[in-house]
Amino acid sequence: EVQLVQSGAEVKKPGESLKISCKTSGYSFTSHWIGWVRQMPGKGLDWMGIIYPGDSDTRYSPSFQGQVTISADKSISTAYLQLSSLKASDTAMYYCARHGSQLVREYDYWGQGTLVTVSS
């Protein structure tokens, strides 16, 4: 069974940094792109970027380039999203999701989400 399990909710202060994890199981981690999606409170889905764990090829949305870092650790089948210099506007739910094949296509499995709250 394919599973993506994300780290727990976080409360941070402005200016702090954060690294969210997405631990996967039930499939070949290195054979599927994994992406990160932001959902601000009451809003829609914003695509942040993706990584191919097989070779660490990483692509970012222009909207998030330079603001976030996506990485992966093949040894533990886990992807990461790092957010730095947090602002109140980073308060959101962050999802990891697996692309359905070696190609960048639909997201067939999603993590449960990690709620990040940034507040002084």
Added chain:
Amino acid sequence: EIVMTQSPATLSVSPGERATLSCRASQSVNSNLAWYLQKPGQAPRLLIYGASTRATGIPARFSGSGSGTEFTLTINSLQSEDFAVYYCQQYNDWPPLTFGGGTKVEIK
């Protein structure tokens, strides 16, 4: 960047009726389009990919159609569990992959 526009923003439908949701792309995405359903407090769930192929376990009352720039998600005989927010997403031209703004299907 390809902009995805969904309409209507909110759709009020009675249980047992049909719902028709639209998604328009600012340029052709061929058939590289997916639909997702999101219930409150849950992660999105894949319904349709390749514009018209149902994902594993998705009931036959969900159907997708279209290609190029115009796409439709039809939900026949709405069940209580179908009232949610629906998103389309293109994966033809990226980065970025882009989502539509969503359509909320609510009980009439």
